[in-house]
Amino acid sequence: MRPLICSAVICLAALVPAHAQDVADPKLVGDLMAFHGSRAIVSVMTTHCYETTGLDSAYRQANDNWYLRNVGFLELADRVAERLGGGTPEEVEAAETYGGTQIMGAYNQADDKDSFCRALLEQVNSGALDIDQSLPGPLKQAQEIVAH
DSSP: OHHHHHHHHHHHTTOOOTTGGGSSOHHHHHHHHHHHHHHHHHHHHHHHHHHHTTSOHHHHHHHHHHHHHHHHHHHHHHHHHHHTTOOOHHHHHHHHHHHHHHHHHHHHHOSOHHHHHHHHHHHHHHTTTSHHHHSHHHHHHHHHHHHO
């Protein structure tokens, strides 16, 4: 399952703003929008797995913990994307929609849905899906931009 989730996160990084000609660094803005796609992946799947596993509260707790570990990265992405002329609500929504669609597609293709959910829970809890782990390059670029 890890390759499916990782490929969804990597594909999110390829999102380019619709108004790329107006953005100082369209690739970086697209990469930063992938942070929101990562959020959607975790949120969508933990909610879906929570509902399909008989309301196992471990999924809600994992989602909440992921958010607490990553909220600063999401806010950083928004600040830097705005500074670069991007990060519009439409771009955030597109990244979230893409992330949610990709992870639900992976789930729907999984032969064993319970195993998929358990593997997701393990990845979320281990931090493997945290932004600093899944998108370290764009995170470093954003940190460097705000440091100057």
